[in-house]
Amino acid sequence: MYFLYSALLLLVLILGLPYWLYQMLRHGKYRSGFLERLGVVPGHLVTPSPQPTLWIHAVSVGEVLAVSRLIEEMRARWPGYRVVISTTTDTGQKLARTRFGGESVFYFPIDLGFAIRSYLKSLRPRLVVIAETEFWPNFLRLSKRSGAAVAIVNARISDRSIRGYMRLRWWLKSVVGNVDLFLAQTYQDRSRLTELGAPESRVEVTGNLKFELEPGSPPALVANLRDSFETTNAWPILVCGSTVDDEEERMLLQAFQSILASHPRAVMILAPRHPERFAAVAALLESFGIKFSRRSLWSGEPLNGGVLLLDTIGELSAIYGLADIAFVGGSLVPKGGHNIIEPARHGVAIVVGNHTDNFRDIIWLFQTQDAVRIVGPAELPLVLMELISNEAERKALGRRAAETLRSQAGATEKTLAALERLLAPAEAATPAAKS
Secondary structure, three states, X not given: OHHHHHHHHHHHHHHOHHHHXXXXXXXXXXXXXXXXXXXXXXXXXXXXXXXXXXEEXXXXXXXXXXXXXXXXXXXXXXXXXXXXXXXXXXHHHHHHHHHHOHXXXXXXXXXXXXXXXXXXXXXXXXXXXXXXXXXXHHHXXXXXXXXXXXXXXXEOOOHHHHHHHHHOHHHHHHHHOOOOEEEEOOHHHHHHHHHOOOOHHHEEEOOOHHHHOOOOOOOXXXXXXXXXXXXXXXXXXXXXXXXXXXXXXXXXXXXXXXXXXXXXXXEEEEEEOOHHHHHHHHHHHHHHOOOEEEHHXXXXXXXXXXXXXXXXXXXXXXXXXXXXXXXXXXXXXXXXXXXXXXXXXXOOXXXXXXXXXXXXXXHHHHHHOOOOEXXXXXXXXXXXXXXXXXXXXXXXXXXXXXXXXXXXXXXXXXXXXXXXXHHHHHHHHOHHHHO
């Protein structure tokens, strides 16, 4: 079956070559790390390390953020190990290089034997840790065969994913059999993993690492914007993060126009989810006739009564701290929503749409504490105006969000303890690894 899977994957890659080339030439996607994805190990990893290696894989920005504190703790507690991090997306790669240093970061290889083996041969990992749930059959099988222990941390199975996985359950049982340890976010995730064939003895519930994200130092932009807002009496500040196609035009910008009618000094900070949409959203703002500035070109001019288009990567998390109200996108249209933890950390009033399947457990938890507002497209302008008008409720909503987040501490410590148990046999065999 693995042979058939590899043949089909290779066929898809060949048939999709025109699309990949177009994306590379038109949008610059996939260009970075192209050779690394094909199994060419970058120079900074070629020289064998005297230390045993821990390989952490985090697909994109969300996963990199989720494991950031975990990686920092691993480095501090296990200095005898070299920790390397792979990502799939360009945005995840940039963030990982910023947080962990370029000498430790590389692009994840495609799931074909020739690409994977070159990395396993160079890195010789003692432990492979995958963030959330990435079932790459060849990677899991070859990692296990290489002698590495394999763990999936912060594991989750979304409502959408479980339906597709169950159709392949007959094969996935052998795939997940290559994983030594699953550390699930919730008991529902644990149940779904065992449904897919993971042995119950290998699945533990350790909580959600994203509840314990450690924010980095805020960029200078945050202080500059705060000064600008105070100087110009800009208010209210609405931060709309991780927005997707159709949300801006049909809902958010129309709602903002209604807000401007009664609050002409209002500011919207608009952060599209995908960088390739920055130009399209700028054109959309022009068509609406709304005054706007691109963050990449902003030089301090007043923003009141307009929009700041956040056309940069890695600044949204800190900018949520400027908001009176935060809207988290991908949720007014059926895209599954995005994480609300970043604005919750700042104690900001949070609003989301009613399509939040990708974060069902987090949203449910915040709902039970009355710490988030969930709206449909028609309700959005009314709820925003209500929160703007009612300062006491707006601040209370934000305070409940911060308190809910604090109540979930402990996932990192539980995850470290479980990984340490998994490493224990290898450490006993190689005392030098403890340093």
